[in-house]
Amino acid sequence: MTTAAELRTRTQELLAAHPPATTDRTDFLGARFDAGLAWVHYPVGLGGLDAPRDLQAVVDAELAAADAPDNDPRRIGIGLGMAAPTVLKYGTDEQKQRLLRPLWVGEEVWCQLFSEPGAGSDLAALGTRAVRDGDHWVVNGQKVWTSSAHLARWAILVTRTDPDQPKHRGMTYFVCDMSDPGVEVRPLRQITGEAEFNEVFLSDVKIPDSMRLGEVGDGWKVAQTTLMNERVSIGGSRIPREGGMIGPVAATWRERPDLRTHDLHQRLLTLWVEAEVARLTGERLRQQMVVGQPGPEGSGMKLTFARLNQEISGLEVELRGEEGLLYDDWTMRRPELVDFTGRDAGYRYLRSKGNSIEGGTSEVLLNIVAERVLGLPSEPRTDKDVAWKDLAR
Numbered sequence: 001m002t003t004a005a006e007l008r009t010r011t012q013e014l015l016a017a018h019p020p021a022t023t024d025r026t027d028f029l030g031a032r033f034d035a036g037l038a039w040v041h042y043p044v045g046l047g048g049l050d051a052p053r054d055l056q057a058v059v060d061a062e063l064a065a066a067d068a069p070d071n072d073p074r075r076i077g078i079g080l081g082m083a084a085p086t087v088l089k090y091g092t093d094e095q096k097q098r099l100l101r102p103l104w105v106g107e108e109v110w111c112q113l114f115s116e117p118g119a120g121s122d123l124a125a126l127g128t129r130a131v132r133d134g135d136h137w138v139v140n141g142q143k144v145w146t147s148s149a150h151l152a153r154w155a156i157l158v159t160r161t162d163p164d165q166p167k168h169r170g171m172t173y174f175v176c177d178m179s180d181p182g183v184e185v186r187p188l189r190q191i192t193g194e195a196e197f198n199e200v201f202l203s204d205v206k207i208p209d210s211m212r213l214g215e216v217g218d219g220w221k222v223a224q225t226t227l228m229n230e231r232v233s234i235g236g237s238r239i240p241r242e243g244g245m246i247g248p249v250a251a252t253w254r255e256r257p258d259l260r261t262h263d264l265h266q267r268l269l270t271l272w273v274e275a276e277v278a279r280l281t282g283e284r285l286r287q288q289m290v291v292g293q294p295g296p297e298g299s300g301m302k303l304t305f306a307r308l309n310q311e312i313s314g315l316e317v318e319l320r321g322e323e324g325l326l327y328d329d330w331t332m333r334r335p336e337l338v339d340f341t342g343r344d345a346g347y348r349y350l351r352s353k354g355n356s357i358e359g360g361t362s363e364v365l366l367n368i369v370a371e372r373v374l375g376l377p378s379e380p381r382t383d384k385d386v387a388w389k390d391l392a393r
Helices: 004-017 025-033 053-065 077-090 093-105 218-237 244-253 262-289 297-325 344-355 364-372
Strands: 110-113 129-135 136-143 154-160 171-177 182-186 198-206
Touching: 004 025, 004 053, 025 093, 077 093, 077 110, 077 154, 077 218, 077 244, 110 182, 129 154, 136 154, 136 171, 154 218, 154 297, 171 198, 171 218, 244 262, 244 297, 262 297, 297 344
Parallel strands: 110 154
Antiparallel strands: 129 136, 136 198, 154 171, 182 198
């Protein structure tokens, strides 16, 4: 078993062979991947060393001390948090070798083609069709709320391949090349003024069967791996104390005594404690992941993330008074990364409204927590055994 001392030695050897100050950023990240220091718990040859997941912190600390570049996880978060675990679990050896290195290095951005205009909260109702044609599949349909589609080379895509099956069956999961003919990306301007999201139209897109993940008809099972990892990556990321949304509010409170009131103080204290509890709970969840796979607990973390962000950003706007009503720039732009806390208080307040929708709506996540964590009875379902083609739409 790889030890912390061995990882420190290996990391120092990487730094000696590729000094961060004089090595091209992409070259350094590629060398790090090849040395097995990208994600140490991944297999040898795929950026890892088959080491315990918790030893990643040893590598990260050594590289941070040396001011080594990271792979800009906010820019490639969908690839890191959703696509990579799914490819690792269900991909062929060829798919893993082709896709994981440029994904981690950041040479290729990924997006997620799941939600549709008629299948958002109820993802299993999706209607994008994939029809087999020899060794290819021909895909037609529309996806929506697709972050970073305007930047992406690859997409994880769930399709309907057998409409005669009930909606949770008859689905198949693919990796889609976003540069293929027939893929059209259109911006969706948000309340912030940005177009971080997109809608994607798929018209006779040909996807080789070699880019399928999992068996034909197993798309829902494969998608569950993606969704569980997505919720952990959104709600359970590692942050320092007063990291995230609570940080700017606490800083404003300390720097601007003229804005303080007793009521605001009590509300800030309550939210500060809740944010710290959420941070520590996220740390415990990551420790649980060391010995297993992400489960429904990630849904609880994502629920908390959305609620706290909205309450904290609302308090920040109120704390700042008239200043909180200002907004820096409504210019239409298509950002290269997802930034929940950037810019000013007005941006944080508006952007947080999407937190209870993206990555699974809060209503759906409440059901998951109720049924899969608390063990409560499932809600009645009248469509369980009905063929997808016969469902009312």
